[in-house]
Amino acid sequence: MLKIRRISKYFGKGTVNEVAAIRNLSLEVRPGEFVCVIxxxxxxxxxxxxxVSGTIIPDEGEVxxxxxxxxxxxxxxxxxxxxxxxxxxxxxTCASMSIEENLALANRRGKRRTLARGLxxxxxxxxxxxxxxxxxxxxxxxxxxxxxxxxxxxxxxxLVMATLQRPTLLLLDEHTAALDxxxxxxxxxxxxxxxxxxxLTTFMITxxxxxxxxxxxxxxxxxxxxxxxxxxxxxxxxxxxxxLLDHFNESKNGLGGVLNDRxxxx
Amino acid sequence: MSLYAxxxxxxxxxxxxxxxxxxxxxxxxxxxxxxxxDGSLPLGGAVSSVLISRGLDPFLSLLPAFLAGFLAxxxxxxxxxxxxxxxxxxxxxxxxxxxxxxxxxxxGPNVSLINEPTxxxxxxxxxxxxxxxxxxxxxxxxxxxxxxxxxxxxxxxGQALIATGDNPKMITSLGVNTSFTVVTGxxxxxxxxxxxxxxxxxxxxxADVGSGIGTIVAGLASIVIGETLFPxxxxxxxxxxxxxxxxxxxxxxxxxxxxxxxxxxxTASDLQLITAALVVAxxxxxxxxxxxxxxx
Numbered sequence: 001m002l003k004i005r006r007i008s009k010y011f012g013k014g015t016v017n018e019v020a021a022i023r024n025l026s027l028e029v030r031p032g033e034f035v036c037v038i039x040x041x042x043x044x045x046x047x048x049x050x051x052v053s054g055t056i057i058p059d060e061g062e063v064x065x066x067x068x069x070x071x072x073x074x075x076x077x078x079x080x081x082x083x084x085x086x087x088x089x090x091x092x093t094c095a096s097m098s099i100e101e102n103l104a105l106a107n108r109r110g111k112r113r114t115l116a117r118g119l120x121x122x123x124x125x126x127x128x129x130x131x132x133x134x135x136x137x138x139x140x141x142x143x144x145x146x147x148x149x150x151x152x153x154x155x156x157x158x159l160v161m162a163t164l165q166r167p168t169l170l171l172l173d174e175h176t177a178a179l180d181x182x183x184x185x186x187x188x189x190x191x192x193x194x195x196x197x198x199x200l201t202t203f204m205i206t207x208x209x210x211x212x213x214x215x216x217x218x219x220x221x222x223x224x225x226x227x228x229x230x231x232x233x234x235x236x237x238x239x240x241x242x243x244l245l246d247h248f249n250e251s252k253n254g255l256g257g258v259l260n261d262r263x264x265x266x
Numbered sequence: 267m268s269l270y271a272x273x274x275x276x277x278x279x280x281x282x283x284x285x286x287x288x289x290x291x292x293x294x295x296x297x298x299x300x301x302x303x304d305g306s307l308p309l310g311g312a313v314s315s316v317l318i319s320r321g322l323d324p325f326l327s328l329l330p331a332f333l334a335g336f337l338a339x340x341x342x343x344x345x346x347x348x349x350x351x352x353x354x355x356x357x358x359x360x361x362x363x364x365x366x367x368x369x370x371x372x373x374g375p376n377v378s379l380i381n382e383p384t385x386x387x388x389x390x391x392x393x394x395x396x397x398x399x400x401x402x403x404x405x406x407x408x409x410x411x412x413x414x415x416x417x418x419x420x421x422x423x424g425q426a427l428i429a430t431g432d433n434p435k436m437i438t439s440l441g442v443n444t445s446f447t448v449v450t451g452x453x454x455x456x457x458x459x460x461x462x463x464x465x466x467x468x469x470x471x472x473a474d475v476g477s478g479i480g481t482i483v484a485g486l487a488s489i490v491i492g493e494t495l496f497p498x499x500x501x502x503x504x505x506x507x508x509x510x511x512x513x514x515x516x517x518x519x520x521x522x523x524x525x526x527x528x529x530x531x532x533t534a535s536d537l538q539l540i541t542a543a544l545v546v547a548x549x550x551x552x553x554x555x556x557x558x559x560x561x562x
Contacts, residue, residue, distance in 0.1 A: 053439070079441035086435070094432040096499070097425075105429055108422060110441040115418075118425035145499060161440075 001201045002029040002052065002169055007061030008225075009047050021047035022058070022225040029169075034195060034202040036212040038244075039222035045205045048222065049173055052203065054078040066168050080110025083167030083200075085158050085175040092158030095147030099138060099157060102146050103127045106161035130160065134190065152183035156190055163194045170195065172204040176211070188215060209241045221248065273397055275520040279513035280404035281466045282484065284411055286492075286512040287505065288458030289485030294493075294504070295419070296451045297431040301357040301482050302342045303459045305364025306335045308478040310460025311467030312368045315377040318468070324385045328464050335460020336453040338364060343449030368475045376474040384468035400469050407465065408509060411458065416502040427451050428501065459485075480538045487541055488512040490548035518544060 004027040011019050022044045029035050039045040050056040052063060054075035062071045065081050086092050093102050104119040104127075124142065131139035136156050138149075146154060155175060162170060172191065176184035192215065195202050206212050212219050219236045221229035221244070229247060231239070285307060292300035310331040317327040338360060345356035369375060389399030418424045429437040430447040438444055459481070467473040492511020498504055522540045523532050532540065 074443070076438050076441050076443045079439055082439075084439045086439075091433070091435055092439075094429045094436060096432050097428060101425060105425055105437065105440055108440070113422040113426045113442060115421045115423055118420055118422045 001031040001033070001066065002027075002203065003062075003064040004028070004048075004052070005062045005064070007048075007051055007058040007063065009044075009051060009056065009058045013059065020225050022051070024061075025222075025225065025227060026061075027220065027227065029201060029203060031201055032199050033218060034200075034216035035204065035218045035220060036216040037203065037205045037220045037222060038207065038209060038212040040207065040248075043222045044225035045207075045222050046173065047225075049171060049203070049205050052169070053082060053084060053171055081168040082171055083109070083162030083165075083169070084171045085155065085162050085173065087174040087177050089151035089155040089158070089178055092161065093146040093149075093154050096145060098143050098145055099149075100124055100127055100142040102157065103142075103161060103164060106164045109165045109167075130164070134160065134193070136190075152179055152187060155179065155183075155187050159187070159190055159194060163198060163200065166198050167200065170200045170202045172202065174205050174207065177207070191215075209244050213239060213241065213244070223248070271520045271524065272517070275516040276513060277397060277401055277404070279516040280401055280408060281469060282462060282488070282516070283404065283408045283509045283512045284462035284465070285459045285481060286485050286488040286508050287408075287411060287415060288455040288462065289482065290489055290505065290508045291415075291427075291455040291458070292452055293486060293489060294508075295428055295431050295501075296448060296455075298346070298448065298452060299354050299357070299482075300339075300342060300452055300455060301354065302338055302360045302364070302452070302456050303481045303485060304478040305361040305368065306338045306456040306459045306478075307463035307466075307481045308368050308473065308475055309338055309364055309371070310335050310463030311473035311477060312371040312377065312475070313460070314464035315379050315467050315473035316372055318379060318382050318384070319377060324383050324387070324468060328385070328461060331464035332457045332461045335463075336457035338460070339453035339456030340449050342456070343452035346452075347445040347448040365475065372473060372475065375476070376472055379468060379471045379473070384471075385465065386469060404465065404469075407461075411461075412505055412509060416505055419501045419505075423447075480541060483538070483541050483545055484515065487545045487548060488515040490545065490551075491515050491518075494548055494551050515541075515544070 004025060006024050006026050007022060008020060008024055009022045011021055025048065037045050037048065047056065051058045054070070054073055054077075057072060062069055064070065065078070070078050070081070094105070097105070100123070101119055104123055107123060127142060128139045134156075136153065138153065138157065146157060149157065176187050179187060188211065194200070202216070204216060213236060217233045219229070219231045220227055285303065289300070289303060292298045313334045314324070314327040314331040317330060318324050342357045342360040345351045345359060346353040351359070386396070386399050386403050389402055390396055394402070419428065426437060426442045427447050430442065430444050430451070434444045463478070466477070488511040489508045490511070491514050492507040492509070493504065495514070496503070496507035496510060498507060519537060519540060523534065525532055
């Protein structure tokens, strides 16, 4: 499904400040798998996600999606295969456009934008039906501008939009990090519901260890641009946050900043 | 204010209405402050006038004028979207270049259309007054273009255009190439401005390289006045509002030019100053409504 082959990405290449955000990283995600990627700030998880989404192009290595080498595809072309939810709830929707207009934009993900109507009446009925099943209370507010929704509601809408056209890969970029714990829980429930409904291959980035342990089939820990831990469902189920932290500290002994990361990851 | 001055304001409001619709596309829909219009307005007048003086039908001359404006806009769009030059700066660069281009097109700083046919001639031939026939032709163009624009904004392309201005990151993740929407959107905007310039030149009987100065500010003033007085979230209503804003702007200018105070009076050359003051007033008006000190 998703194959990442020995990718590296350097920032400030050729200068004294050269930093390898990711180095020689390989990862294979099987169809239908739900992978949680965890790491502290600066570990390289966002760079990894951006290499998959096409926001940045790796300096070395390849990214394959559904058997196709997409390493150099621009972001808008790759969007045909990828559904995305951002960390910032405001990033995933157009505030000035109505809920149904936002959904209609998402319903055309990866398709040519023609001079046909941007929102058909049949779509309206479809959106009301999909939203109705999810019990978000949004189905009666289809005409309201998305800007009137709360952060949690906007993130829920973005999730629905990302999965409206079944994506080959669902990319979640710390999509609950900006929400309060209760809303974050609701958004994770909705995420699971949608992922299970459509049997989606999912790639979720988080810095919340509990979340990474609770959700998904696989846990991948990244540090300094490399994978330092890769656990399947059964191994993961036996772990606690404490074990993860111990492992994390062990692998980065002598690198400093332990206290900071404990704070960040706890 | 005399009836004559009022009629003049109506006429100008109609004539520049298409320009205002063009500026609306960049300024409001794409969130792209585009100064190219100061060059594309005279460009439209230049292309149309030169072609008419070479014997082309005045109606047909509007098409090359429209296309020339589109091309000028795509240059700005390309500089900004593909070459990553700051959008305002990109438009200033194109505007500056257009000054030379316009003089090249006309073979001099202006072209006269005296004794040449114009799109207004058929109605005048029916015995209507020059002012009335001008207004009717302008009105016809505005109705057609505004309707087309309202339709366009509801298409898949139009919705992608609106989303590009609102949230480029989101619409890219939904598979839209924002370089394409920006280049074509700014192109379309300048095509309308050039069309407006062509009609105005035909109405005035001449095209002039200096006629574009202050176009953007007049456009902004019209938009802000229209939106402030007729606020609406719907794009179709906003399009109607900015056309009305175009009238009101010309009316305010006409009123200001009528001010007499102890031997002091404003003259036509004070127009740009009045416009600038008006834009500032109109821009801060919504904030005044909300009360000072409050952040957006």
